[in-house]
Amino acid sequence: MGIFKKLSWYFKQEKITYFRGLLGLLLTVVIGIIPARLIGNLIDLIHNKQLTSSRLVFLLALLLGATIFQYVARYIWRTAIWGGAAKLERVLRTRLFSHFMNMDRPFYNRHRTGDLMAHATNDLSAIQRVAGGGILQFADSIITGGTTLIAMMMFVDWRLTLIAIIPFPLLAVMARYLGMKIHIAFGDSQAAFSKLNNKAQESISGIKVIKSLGQESEDVTDFNQQIDKTIEINRRVNRLDAMFDPVTTLIISISYVITxxxxxILVTNGTITIGNLVSFIAYLSRMIWPIFAVGMLFNTLERGNASYDxxxxxxxxxxxxxxAKDxxxxPPSGELKFDIDKFSYPxxxxxxxLKNVHLDIKAGKTLGIVGKVGASKSTIMELILRxxxxxxxxxxxxxxxxxxYQLDAYLPVxxxxxxxxxxxxxxxRNNIRFALPEATDEQVEAAIVKSGLKNQVDKFPNGLDTNVGEEGISMSGGQRQRLAIARALIIDPELLILDDALSAVDAETESEILQHLHEERSGKTTIIAAHRLSSVMDADEIVVMENGQIIERGNHAQLMKxxxxxxxxxxxxxxxxKVEGGSTNG
Structure with a gap:
């Protein structure tokens, strides 16, 4: 029952909703006692040859009224309990998604996308079942079981009731034993699903690489192996889960035999009537659901408990x-000073x-950062971006x-x-507008011109309304880079950071983009990190990085000297x- 305690914050928050649901459930159960009693009375009237048409109509009217009232009560508890469960899923889903949006880079280094998706789907669904089916199974097993037992003792015979429920304690022992086993097994099942989900996500995202290397069959084999492992783990969960119903059926069967x-014997010696026995059997059949509910409850709670954790x-x-909320x-503007004595990844x-990296970028100036792969050029950008x-x-x-600065003030510039x-x-169009949803068509057009994407867009069948596909799969690397530049330029940023963002475009397009940036960004600060030195040769200052340190600095002319x-x-x-140009001309 630990999961109920863990979710107590929500049940307190929605106490009115769940009170209404439990009240509706209680009314449903209490009214449900009436039909069995009426049927017993009807049988006794028939057996004693005392049934008249007026009595029959009266009994049928009571049955009809009880059925209608039970329908209304059932509608009340279903809308309340299932509605409360859906609201809990919404609360947790919103909280989890907001958490994902607020987390930093190390968090995403620790957790794979597939694992996070599994938490946001399977785990939340399991928790929702606790707040819906779990509450129903817990409350209904107590209310239905308790009221039915009282009715059996009051309306029939207390001795028959006590003897008939002798097998029931066996259920508690079975449920506790299997519940602990299921908790462990379901945790393994959820972990296996996360791995499988992550494998599928990675394969779909990397489909171009897989196909280009001809590794389709190998990847399918790997995926099938993970499926087999997942199925085997889930089989163990299902084997444990499947043991509840047979044991429950056995307990009920023993109770029927005793009854x-x-x-x-009680009918024979006149202690109870034949109608009472029929009512008792009807009540005993109502005990089947509470017993099944107990078995389902432990399953639901153990799954929900593992998922909640x-x-x-x-x-x-x-x-x-x-x-910094306060x-x-x-929004910042002006000089950017970067004084890092030492930085290590978490x-x-x-x-x-980074070691002893000191940069002073005046407002409106352009800084170029170059160096070998792994020289920590991108790390400088990451620190500026917080x-x-x-x-x-x-x-x-x-x-x-x-x-x-408040992040909402700092990052948008x-x-x-x-x-x-x-x-x-x-x-x-929508990819470019993502940075500025209220951007006009004129602003979008201006952005694609500045990014050198205009001629390419004009060739697409639907122009700016062309869908780029999953992760831009329908576009080339250079087109994606230019689209990203357009997305950055549409906000007219105070500080523009291009982290090797021109690596996939040709020299002519690179020159065109840089020319537009020089003309359009007068008075705005720009940082360009690049492998191709032509991207930074016009920068006001260029720093050369090696092993996280600055080994050269100056403008193009100074560095050449x-x-x-x-x-x-x-x-x-x-x-x-020159060689590539000569080869092309030849």
Missing amino acids: IVYGG RVMSLLGEKTAILD GIST DNREEPV QFDQYEGSISYGGHNIKD IGYVPQNSFMFSESI KRGWYHEMFERQELQT
Whole structure:
């Protein structure tokens, strides 16, 4: 019953709803006692040859009235209890989704998408069943069982009642034993479902890679193996679950045998009438549901308990990114100062990825960041975007520490374009408008021109209304990058961050985009991280990163004079461009 205690906060919150439901359930059960009693009376009247037409009409009218009243009472409890359960699912689903939206990068590094989806579907459904079916099974087993037992003793015979229910305590022993087994087995079942769900999600998301490498059959084999493991685990749950009904049926059968034997003796010696025995058997049949309900209850509660613990474990995790609710609400602008003495990722605190990185970006200036793969260029962007807050040093924007700003004031002024931008399965127009839902068609058109996407969009069959497919699968890498740039530009950000966001476009398109940025973003700050040095050669300052440190800095001309890494890489890329151009012309 621990899950009821864990959900007590909700039951207290919805006490009126559940009180109405339990009252309706009680009325349903109490009224349900009447038909069996009336049938017994009718049989006695027939047996004693005392049945008249007026008595028959009266008894039938009572039966009809009880049926109608029972229908109304059943409607009351069903709408209240099932409605309360649906509301609980809505509360938990909203809370879990909001939690997902507020969590930081380390959280998503720890939990796979498939696991999180399993928590948001299977687990929440299991918890909802506790607040619906669980309450029904618990209350109905007590109310129906209790009132029926009282009716059996009051209207028939207390001795027959006590003897008939002798087998019932066996149910409690069986239910407790199987309940503990099911709790463990269902936890394993939920974990297996999470793994299977994650496997399906990864395979669908990576279908292009799987097909390009010809690994379809291998992936199907791997998926089938996981299905087999999941089925085997669920078979154990089902075997345990399936033991409830046979044992319950056996207990009821023993009770029927006792009732017929001992009840027949009582009828023979005149202690009870034949009508009383028929009523008793009818009441005993009403005990079947409470006994089945007890078996179902333990199953429902154990499943819900395991699921609730999993969901609460997720909700109990805290983000390391704290929002300054009473912080600065004015959007930042002006100078951006990046002074980080040391930063390590949370899962590897002993290895610093940034050391003594100090940047001073004046308002309206452009900073270029270059270096080898793994030089921690993207890490600088992540810290500016407040994806991580645990570092030695400080980052200020507009003269204030970025941690002092409210997130809703700070983040909307930043336009961020990563190398691999996520596309929603929507139209091009809606993907661009995601950053600014109220954007006009003119603003969308202007954004695609600035991002160099205009000519491509004009070639699509439905123009801006063309659906990009799941994660932009219908678009090339360069088109997705340009769409992401358009999405960032439509908000006219105070700070634009391009994290290798031009890697998939050709040199001509890159030049066109950079020219538009230079013309349109006068007075606005821009940070460009790139592998291709042509993307940053016009920046006001360029820093070269290596192993998390700045090894060179200056503008293009200054860095070329130093004849260091930048000079060497620029010469190499220039030569490569000429060779590729010559090959193309040839």
